[in-house]
Amino acid sequence: MADTHYLAGRLARSSAPRAMAFALMAALAPHVAHAEEADGAAIIVTGHGLEQTPGTPAYSTVELDRTQITASASGRAEDVLSSVAGFQQFRRSDSRSSNPSAQGVTLRALGGNATSRALVLLDGVPMADPFFGYVPYPALVPETLSRIRVTRGGGSGPFGLGSLSGTIELESAGPDELGLISADALVDQRGETQVSGSVAPRLGGGFAVITGRWDRGEGFWTTPKDQRVAASVQARYESWSTGARIVAPLTSDIELQSRLLVFRDDRTLRFAGADSASEGEDASIRLVGRGDWQFDALGYVQVRNFSNVVISSSNFLKSLDQYKTPSSGLGGKFELRPPVGEGRSLRLGVDWRRASGTMKERAYFTSGPNVGKVREQHEAGGVNSDVGFYADGDVTVGPLVLTGGLRADRTRQAGGYYQVLDPAGTVTSRTDYATQSDWTVTWRGGALVHLGSIAALRAAAYTGLRQPTLNELYRPFTVFPVVTRANAALTAEKLRGFEAGIDLTPMEGVQITATAFDNRIRDAIANVTIGTNLRERQNVDRLRSRGIELGAHAATGPLRFDGSLTWTDAEVRNGAASPLTGMLPSQTPKFAASGTLGVVPAKGWEVAATLRHVGKQYEDDLQTDVLPAATTLDMVARVPLVAGASLTLRAENLFNEEIVTRNSGGTIDLGTPRTLWAGLHFTM
Structure with a gap:
C-alpha cells in the first residue's frame, strides 16, 4: 500500500502526458498479462489502427517496409523519407545541423516556407509542433518503426486540415519486428555516438514496448573554411528520446493502445552561443474495434517547448534570446465503419484539435554603451482550434473501385496578441488581434481500374485546407541579417x-508506378521580400506545382532495388505586377531522384547502397541566391558475428560531395560531409 501511495504521489507531481500515460499503463498491465479467450487461446493484437479501405490505392500511395526503413546510413527519419518521390524538407540539412523550427515537411514541391504542408502521424497522432508546425525528427526513431505509408495529394479523412500536400503515416513496430531485446551502438570518425535500444515482451495476448535513443557529437563544420571566424563552431548536437507503448486486448476484437513519448534536442549552429533546444512530452490513448461495426477512437495531449539564441553575424554578440516558447496540443478523433454490404465501405468520423502557445524573447543591445544589456522584450501567442466532420466511402464493382470523401471544418483563431515590454517587464505597447472563424468544405474522389494482375489505372481529384500556424500569425523572427x-x-x-x-506488376517481385499531377494552392503563405533584409509572411495569389512521380521496386533472390524520381514545374503567381510571379518557391528543386540497391549474400548479411540526387534550388523568393545541385552516395552493411550480434558499418556522403544548405548573399552553410560509422547490433 505504501508503494501505491508513493507512485500516486509521483504521478500527481508529473506533467499531464506522463501522468495520464503511466496511470493508464498501470491500469492496463493486468489486462495485458492475463488477456485470454474463454477457451484459453491467447488473443493476438496488432498495435495498429484499422486497415486501409479498397479505394486507398486510387490516390498516389507509397509504402516503405522495415527493410527500407532500417537501410538509412544516418539512422534518421528525414533521411528515410527522402527516398519517397516528392518528399521535401524546407532545407537540405538534417536534424543534426538545422534549426528545429525550420524542419517543416511537404510533398510535391508545395513548399516555400518552414511550416509543414503535409500531415505527419505516428500511430494515428499528429506530430507537428503546436506552435511552429515543424516535425521533431529526433523523436521519430526509424528502428522503432514497422511501416511508413505516404499518400500524396490533399485528403479529407481524419485530421485532414493538415494534409494539404499529403499524409505521412508512421506505424510503430511490435515484438515480431523488434525481438525481445534489441540494441545498437555506433561511433563515427569524429567521435560522435548513436545508441538505441528496445525491450518488447509479449504479455498474454498483448505486448509492451519500451524504447530509447541517445545521439551526441561535436558535429561537423557547416561554415566553409574561408568564411570561418573566431566565433565559428561546429554544429554540436545532443538529442535523446524515450517511449513506452502498451497494447492490450479488451475482447476478442477490441484492443486498447497507450503511448508515451518524451524527448529533448539541443543544437549549436554556426556561432558559439547560437544554441537551440526543443523538448516535448506526448501521450495518447487509442481504442480500436475490429468487429462488424469497426471503430477507432483516439485522444492525445502534447506539451512542447522551444528556445533559440540568435548571434549577430557582424559582431558575434547575442542579439536575441527566444528563451521560452511553451505550447500545448490537445486533440482526438472518433471514426466509425458500419457494415454496408459486400463490395462497399464507409467511414464516418469527427476530429478535434486545439493548439495554444506563447513566445517569449529578449532583444539585446549589440553596440553602444549598453552593449550586452536587454533592449526590450517581446511576447506573442494565441489559440488555434478546429473541429472537422468527415465521410469517406468506396464501392467495388468487378475490377472498378470508386472512392470519395467529404469533409467540413470549423476553424478558429482566437486570443492572438503581440506585446513589447521594457527591460524591467513593463508593457510599452500591445496589439490584440480579432478572433477569426470560418466553415470550409473540402472533398476528394477517385477511381481505380484493375487490368488483370499486371496493371491498374487510377485517377483522383481533391481539395485541401491548411490553417496558418501560431508562428506564422504572431511571431516575427530573424535569421541575421534578414528580419521576417x-x-x-x-x-x-x-x-x-x-x-x-x-501501377504495373509485369512479373513477380517487380512493381513500377507513374503519376502525373497538377496541384494548386490559393492564398499560399510565403516569406515575401518587402525591403532590404526585410520580409513578411503574406498570402500570395497562387502556388502551382505540376509534375511526374516515378517509383520502382524489384526483388529477386538476394537482390533488391527501390527507386524514385520526381520532376516538378512549380511556380508562384501573384499578379502581373509582382516580382514573385513566375518564380520557383524557395528551397524547391525541379528534379530529385533516389535509388537503393540491396543484397543479402548470405543469411544475416545485408549490404545496401543509396545514390541520391537533388537539383538546383534557390534560397529566397526572388531567386537571387542559388543552392547548387548535389549528388550523394550512402552505404550500409551488416555482418553477422555470433548468435544475435552483428557488425554494422555505415557511410554517409561517401564521396564527400559539398551540399550547400543555405546561401544568404554568399554566406554559406554546408550539409553533412563524409561520415563513417561502425558499431554493433544485438537482438534476441
Whole structure:
C-alpha cells in the first residue's frame, strides 16, 4: 500500500502526458498479462489502427517496409523519407545541423516556407509542433518503426486540415519486428555516438514496448573554411528520446493502445552561443474495434517547448534570446465503419484539435554603451482550434473501385496578441488581434481500374485546407541579417488538385508506378521580400506545382532495388505586377531522384547502397541566391558475428560531395560531409 501511495504521489507531481500515460499503463498491465479467450487461446493484437479501405490505392500511395526503413546510413527519419518521390524538407540539412523550427515537411514541391504542408502521424497522432508546425525528427526513431505509408495529394479523412500536400503515416513496430531485446551502438570518425535500444515482451495476448535513443557529437563544420571566424563552431548536437507503448486486448476484437513519448534536442549552429533546444512530452490513448461495426477512437495531449539564441553575424554578440516558447496540443478523433454490404465501405468520423502557445524573447543591445544589456522584450501567442466532420466511402464493382470523401471544418483563431515590454517587464505597447472563424468544405474522389494482375489505372481529384500556424500569425523572427515579420491577417491556404497514374506488376517481385499531377494552392503563405533584409509572411495569389512521380521496386533472390524520381514545374503567381510571379518557391528543386540497391549474400548479411540526387534550388523568393545541385552516395552493411550480434558499418556522403544548405548573399552553410560509422547490433 505504501508503494501505491508513493507512485500516486509521483504521478500527481508529473506533467499531464506522463501522468495520464503511466496511470493508464498501470491500469492496463493486468489486462495485458492475463488477456485470454474463454477457451484459453491467447488473443493476438496488432498495435495498429484499422486497415486501409479498397479505394486507398486510387490516390498516389507509397509504402516503405522495415527493410527500407532500417537501410538509412544516418539512422534518421528525414533521411528515410527522402527516398519517397516528392518528399521535401524546407532545407537540405538534417536534424543534426538545422534549426528545429525550420524542419517543416511537404510533398510535391508545395513548399516555400518552414511550416509543414503535409500531415505527419505516428500511430494515428499528429506530430507537428503546436506552435511552429515543424516535425521533431529526433523523436521519430526509424528502428522503432514497422511501416511508413505516404499518400500524396490533399485528403479529407481524419485530421485532414493538415494534409494539404499529403499524409505521412508512421506505424510503430511490435515484438515480431523488434525481438525481445534489441540494441545498437555506433561511433563515427569524429567521435560522435548513436545508441538505441528496445525491450518488447509479449504479455498474454498483448505486448509492451519500451524504447530509447541517445545521439551526441561535436558535429561537423557547416561554415566553409574561408568564411570561418573566431566565433565559428561546429554544429554540436545532443538529442535523446524515450517511449513506452502498451497494447492490450479488451475482447476478442477490441484492443486498447497507450503511448508515451518524451524527448529533448539541443543544437549549436554556426556561432558559439547560437544554441537551440526543443523538448516535448506526448501521450495518447487509442481504442480500436475490429468487429462488424469497426471503430477507432483516439485522444492525445502534447506539451512542447522551444528556445533559440540568435548571434549577430557582424559582431558575434547575442542579439536575441527566444528563451521560452511553451505550447500545448490537445486533440482526438472518433471514426466509425458500419457494415454496408459486400463490395462497399464507409467511414464516418469527427476530429478535434486545439493548439495554444506563447513566445517569449529578449532583444539585446549589440553596440553602444549598453552593449550586452536587454533592449526590450517581446511576447506573442494565441489559440488555434478546429473541429472537422468527415465521410469517406468506396464501392467495388468487378475490377472498378470508386472512392470519395467529404469533409467540413470549423476553424478558429482566437486570443492572438503581440506585446513589447521594457527591460524591467513593463508593457510599452500591445496589439490584440480579432478572433477569426470560418466553415470550409473540402472533398476528394477517385477511381481505380484493375487490368488483370499486371496493371491498374487510377485517377483522383481533391481539395485541401491548411490553417496558418501560431508562428506564422504572431511571431516575427530573424535569421541575421534578414528580419521576417509575422502577419495576423493571414488566411487559410486552399488546395485544388488532380492526378492520374498507372501501377504495373509485369512479373513477380517487380512493381513500377507513374503519376502525373497538377496541384494548386490559393492564398499560399510565403516569406515575401518587402525591403532590404526585410520580409513578411503574406498570402500570395497562387502556388502551382505540376509534375511526374516515378517509383520502382524489384526483388529477386538476394537482390533488391527501390527507386524514385520526381520532376516538378512549380511556380508562384501573384499578379502581373509582382516580382514573385513566375518564380520557383524557395528551397524547391525541379528534379530529385533516389535509388537503393540491396543484397543479402548470405543469411544475416545485408549490404545496401543509396545514390541520391537533388537539383538546383534557390534560397529566397526572388531567386537571387542559388543552392547548387548535389549528388550523394550512402552505404550500409551488416555482418553477422555470433548468435544475435552483428557488425554494422555505415557511410554517409561517401564521396564527400559539398551540399550547400543555405546561401544568404554568399554566406554559406554546408550539409553533412563524409561520415563513417561502425558499431554493433544485438537482438534476441
